[in-house]
Amino acid sequence: MIRTTGLTKRFGGLTAVDDVDFELGENQLCSLIGPNGAGKTTFFNLLTGTLAPSEGSVEYRPRDGDWVDVTDDDPHETALRGIHRSYQITNVFPTATALENVRVAAQAHGGDAWKLWRNVGAFPEYEREAREILERVGLGAEAETPAETLSHGQKRHLEVAVALAGDPNVLLLDEPTAGVSSDAIDRLVELIRDVAEDHAVLLVEHNMDIVMDVSDRVAVLHQGELIADGNPQAVREDRTVQEAYLGGYDPGEETNAGGDAGTGGEAA
Amino acid sequence: MTDVGEEPETESTGGYLRRLLGEQAVHIAVILAFALYPVVYAVLVRTPLGAEFDVFLPRVHTMVAVLYIGLFAMSFDFISGYTGYLSFGHSLFYGTGAYLVVLTATGKVPMLGSDTPFMALLLVAGILAVAVAVLVGLVSFRLTGVYFAMITLGFAEVAHVFIRNWDHVSSNPRDGATIAGGDGFALGVPGVDTLQVEIGRIVGTNLGAVFGLGLGIEVDETWVSFYAIGAVVVVCYFLMQRIVHSPFGRVMIAIRENEERARAVGYDVYRFKLAAFAISGFFAAVAGGLFAGYSRSVAPSNTFDLFHTAEALLAAIIGGFGTLAGPLYGYLFTASVEGVLSTEHHGIARYLRRGLSDAMLSSGAGGVTVADAIGVLVDGRADLYLGIVFILFVLYVPHGILGTLRDRLGGTVAKRLSDRLRSTFGGRHR
Numbered sequence: 001m002i003r004t005t006g007l008t009k010r011f012g013g014l015t016a017v018d019d020v021d022f023e024l025g026e027n028q029l030c031s032l033i034g035p036n037g038a039g040k041t042t043f044f045n046l047l048t049g050t051l052a053p054s055e056g057s058v059e060y061r062p063r064d065g066d067w068v069d070v071t072d073d074d075p076h077e078t079a080l081r082g083i084h085r086s087y088q089i090t091n092v093f094p095t096a097t098a099l100e101n102v103r104v105a106a107q108a109h110g111g112d113a114w115k116l117w118r119n120v121g122a123f124p125e126y127e128r129e130a131r132e133i134l135e136r137v138g139l140g141a142e143a144e145t146p147a148e149t150l151s152h153g154q155k156r157h158l159e160v161a162v163a164l165a166g167d168p169n170v171l172l173l174d175e176p177t178a179g180v181s182s183d184a185i186d187r188l189v190e191l192i193r194d195v196a197e198d199h200a201v202l203l204v205e206h207n208m209d210i211v212m213d214v215s216d217r218v219a220v221l222h223q224g225e226l227i228a229d230g231n232p233q234a235v236r237e238d239r240t241v242q243e244a245y246l247g248g249y250d251p252g253e254e255t256n257a258g259g260d261a262g263t264g265g266e267a268a
Numbered sequence: 269m270t271d272v273g274e275e276p277e278t279e280s281t282g283g284y285l286r287r288l289l290g291e292q293a294v295h296i297a298v299i300l301a302f303a304l305y306p307v308v309y310a311v312l313v314r315t316p317l318g319a320e321f322d323v324f325l326p327r328v329h330t331m332v333a334v335l336y337i338g339l340f341a342m343s344f345d346f347i348s349g350y351t352g353y354l355s356f357g358h359s360l361f362y363g364t365g366a367y368l369v370v371l372t373a374t375g376k377v378p379m380l381g382s383d384t385p386f387m388a389l390l391l392v393a394g395i396l397a398v399a400v401a402v403l404v405g406l407v408s409f410r411l412t413g414v415y416f417a418m419i420t421l422g423f424a425e426v427a428h429v430f431i432r433n434w435d436h437v438s439s440n441p442r443d444g445a446t447i448a449g450g451d452g453f454a455l456g457v458p459g460v461d462t463l464q465v466e467i468g469r470i471v472g473t474n475l476g477a478v479f480g481l482g483l484g485i486e487v488d489e490t491w492v493s494f495y496a497i498g499a500v501v502v503v504c505y506f507l508m509q510r511i512v513h514s515p516f517g518r519v520m521i522a523i524r525e526n527e528e529r530a531r532a533v534g535y536d537v538y539r540f541k542l543a544a545f546a547i548s549g550f551f552a553a554v555a556g557g558l559f560a561g562y563s564r565s566v567a568p569s570n571t572f573d574l575f576h577t578a579e580a581l582l583a584a585i586i587g588g589f590g591t592l593a594g595p596l597y598g599y600l601f602t603a604s605v606e607g608v609l610s611t612e613h614h615g616i617a618r619y620l621r622r623g624l625s626d627a628m629l630s631s632g633a634g635g636v637t638v639a640d641a642i643g644v645l646v647d648g649r650a651d652l653y654l655g656i657v658f659i660l661f662v663l664y665v666p667h668g669i670l671g672t673l674r675d676r677l678g679g680t681v682a683k684r685l686s687d688r689l690r691s692t693f694g695g696r697h698r
């Protein structure tokens with residue numbers, strides 16, 4: 001669905017993303033992991049056109065289509081093509097209702113936004129789509145609640161709901177579980193699993209239990225470089241990955257990675 | 269929120285009309301109140317308490333200013349209140365409209381004769397302002413926040429300096445230009461011109477018989493201007509209101525709420541902002557044109573000046589940012605306060621000096637007499653009190669009059685009230 005070739009982004013002397021070749025397949029759920037500062041969010045910004053790469057290219061292939069170069073697209077153009085993202089820090093329309101948040105996002109894809117002589121009520125299809133999405137993410141009962149008064153967990157669901165509007169093909173989810181308490185996290189994981197059924201998903205996630213649980217594939221960024229890319233089991237056993245990042249992760253087998261425990265771990 | 273789309277299709281025409289009347293009840297009431305105001309005012313000042321009413325009620329002349337400056341303030345709110353971009357150079361568009369009208373009337377605009385109908389002039393003024401807004405916006409919307417406000421202010425100041433020194437305007441451009449003598453503008457609305465409805469210096473002879481209604485009220489040109497300008501303002505308000513409630517308007521609000529996310533969900537925000545700015549400029553220029561048509565003279569100080577934008581800002585803060593209609597009420601409030609505290613004969617200072625006895629006026633404590641107090645605290649001190657009101661509103665009523673009212677009612681006043689009416693009358697028209 002989306003692939004990068006030699007993608008590089010330099011900020012002055014710092015290379016945030018370094019020569020990354022990456023491809024995300026249809027309906028695949030790939031987790032992108034790496035310690036803080038590894039370049040994950042920069043990578044997202046390059047994919048959506050928020051940042052222009054220093055080198056390399058981004059290509060996108062819609063369902064039943066051919067590869068197109070989207071390297072120079074603006075964020076709204078990649079969004080209209082079908083590449084949507086959610087944010088690590090909740091980034092919605094705060095005083096609008098949950099429904100309006102999703103409705104306005106759905107409206108962006110219909111081509112009706114310039115009809116300034118028509119009433120919004122003349123386009124019930126966007127509201128219908130928004131209500132369906134809110135049901136799907138479990139916010140059906142909160143449709144009329146202003147986004148800013150939702151609980152943190154609900155805001156994280158709304159964040160995903162806004163990204164779902166407009167039927168994207170590729171979903172880039174930037175840490176949807178950030179700051180969510182452990183008892184509410186299960187529902188978010190369910191939601192991620194659910195949306196991965198009919199979207200290609202690239203997920204940034206720090207919680208290794210979740211990564212190992214939901215991913216079809218795991219890619220590891222370290223200092224801007226893609227150091228591993230493969231099925232979860234293989235990545236977990238990869239020595240370079242363990243040294244760079246996974247040192248602390250150990251589901252019960254104390255002898256496995258104990259030696260590297262001090263080098264990486266999950267930064268706050 | 270809205271159930272317009274689910275309305276039964278079989279609804280009869282009568283039912284539709286009744287529903288429309290219900291939904292528009294507040295609008296109709298407000299328009300009626302404005303329309304009846306000159307008559308009510310004229311009647312009230314003839315009652316025994318006429319002197320008091322004369323002091324506390326805004327005069328018709330003031331109400332005309334409320335209409336055109338109110339429209340200017342609404343156009344300011346359209347861009348600033350709905351997209352969140354403070355257009356501190358908004359007087360640029362107002363001035364463009366005002367100068368276009370006066371320069372055309374004095375025959376100084378190529379291709380437009382001095383006999384161009386007023387409505388056509390307003391349209392030309394609006395289109396010219398759209399062009400100016402697009403040029404200014406192309407540069408200014410590369411910036412956000414306070415930098416946007418500053419650069420639009422800069423553009424307006426450049427225009428201000430230019431117009432002060434452009435000797436094409438008149439031999440003394442600093443004093444602006446005046447339309448010398450002659451008749452008022454023909455409106456250019458078919459069927460209306462025959463009634464001799466003209467803006468500015470008008471002889472409203474035919475209308476006098478209609479509106480006078482045997483109450484002994486003289487209908488002068490101010491009245492005719494009030495209704496003619498009022499009609500334009502009402503049309504402009506409904507046009508802007510229509511846009512605000514359109515899908516486009518929702519994008520404007522999305523940009524105000526979170527521009528980054530609006531872009532990320534697929535809106536080319538730069539273009540939307542530019543279009544909103546151009547629309548806002550259009551209506552600001554219409555307001556300026558109305559002002560010029562009414563006063564028949566323009567000067568840099570009452571059109572292009574920064575303080576003119578500040579007036580719209582004050583009206584928007586008091587009336588409610590992002591409420592569209594609010595700024596009109598905000599300016600009605602400030603204009604009323606200014607009228608009451610005016611130094612002129614209809615001000616409260618002269619009223620007190622007339623009404624209080626000499627003994628009262630010369631009494632006092634600590635060497636300060638009542639007359640002194642009136643002179644210092646009341647006479648022409650509107651700016652002082654409005655400044656205090658402004659601060660109080662910013663601190664304690666951040667949503668303004670109309671915004672706070674909407675928060676209380678949980679929706680726009682027009683919608684809430686019609687809902688209440690509907691439930692009171694037991695859904696008869698469903």
